[in-house]
Amino acid sequence: GQNIDQPTEMTATEGAIVQINCTYQTSGFNGLFWYQQHAGEAPTFLSYNVLDGLEEKGRFSSFLSRSKGYSYLLLKELQMKDSASYLCAVTDSNYQLIWGAGTKLIIKP
């Protein structure tokens, strides 16, 4: 079956750095997404990786290793507004998005 694993919850301190990991096992691979979702709102796009390596976009970076079925989202200089759920999703061979359960990130002052 298809499976995406990410930690349920993480806590970090304002101004610090946090890394959210995601491992996946899917039938085919056509890219991996990270989305941010605040409570009661729809997900918003953060990043897309289809090739191995690190993609940096401001305070957020996303890494992919296809051979290991692994990705991480790195958030630097954490701000209180970064408190949200972070969803990892993989596009499979049918271009269907397979979603992880999300990681709830709690930022403390």
Add this chain to the structure above:
Amino acid sequence: GAVVSQHPSRVICKSGTSVKIECRSLDFQATTMFWYRQFPKQSLMLMATSNEGSKATYEQGVEKDKFLINHASLTLSTLTVTSAHPEDSSFYICSARLPDRGSVEQFFGPGTRLTVL
């Protein structure tokens, strides 16, 4: 660009009534739209894939007669929850993909909070 809207944003209805949710792509034509449901503290669950001009493809376990999907135009898909019951209370989110062949990103609507009394 790539904005998706949903209407209504919030709806409360009595058990047994039907509710229609609209999903519109505002600045692009979406041949494919997706309908998700999300229960509290859970991830998104794909309900169905809506293709313009053809029948929707439903995920396993989703009743197609209960969740009617119509994708009559390239910018509008509707989800009708028929004979809604309290267990149908959830956050319903639609998304759309650009019509480009290589496009994989989904753009999400703001979601509709359905509460069935």
